[in-house]
Amino acid sequence: MSGKMQIKLKVNGEDHEFSAEPRELLVHALRERLNLTGSHVGCETGHCGVCTVTLNGKSIKSCTMFVAQADGAELTTVEGMGSPDNLHVLQEAFREHHGLQCGYCTPGMIMRAAKLLEEIPNPTEEQVRFGMAGNLCRCTGYQNIVKSIMAAASEMNSAKEAAQ
Numbered sequence: 234m235s236g237k238m239q240i241k242l243k244v245n246g247e248d249h250e251f252s253a254e255p256r257e258l259l260v261h262a263l264r265e266r267l268n269l270t271g272s273h274v275g276c277e278t279g280h281c282g283v284c285t286v287t288l289n290g291k292s293i294k295s296c297t298m299f300v301a302q303a304d305g306a307e308l309t310t311v312e313g314m315g316s317p318d319n320l321h322v323l324q325e326a327f328r329e330h331h332g333l334q335c336g337y338c339t340p341g342m343i344m345r346a347a348k349l350l351e352e353i354p355n356p357t358e359e360q361v362r363f364g365m366a367g368n369l370c371r372c373t374g375y376q377n378i379v380k381s382i383m384a385a386a387s388e389m390n391s392a393k394e395a396a397q
């Protein structure tokens with residue numbers, strides 16, 4: 234008997250419907266079924282954060298959820314943040330402040346940082362370090378990652394002030 238089920242997801246504003254094994258991990262469905270390969274696979278045990286996406290408004294690690302549990306959800310992945318010609322403020326800040334080296338952790342960092350800045354728009358460095366504690370980087374070191382996020386926060390706040 235086939236145990237596949239029909240799954241509906243709205244990802245980056247687009248509706249998708251596909252059939253999958255209920256036990257398939259959400260990160261694998263995003264990458265292999267929807268071809269959204271920005272969400273990476275690292276530890277697959279919820280420790281490294283390279284698979285971080287936003288699901289129904291919350292940061293989640295997409296390796297910790299079965300696709301069946303996400304049925305009907307709205308997601309944002311790094312592909313929904315910016316494009317090479319039109320980078321998101323955070324992506325631009327990571328580029329400018331050398332917040333990456335190999336880039337493997339970066340999509341997860343960007344997704345987590347975006348949510349963090351939504352929750353705390355004007356964070357202290359300590360709040361950034363605490364808020365990003367579930368995202369690991371094996372190469373850059375955290376100094377420039379924190380610097381990038383602080384720079385993006387300040388950029389976003391100035392843009393908000395200018396718009397008022």
Ligand code: FES
Pocket residue numbers: 273274275276277278279280281282283284285294295296297
């Ligand atoms: S791959 Fe998901 S937390 Fe490491």
Ligand code: FES
Pocket residue numbers: 332333334335336337338339369370371372373
């Ligand atoms: S930039 Fe290489 S793992 Fe973070």
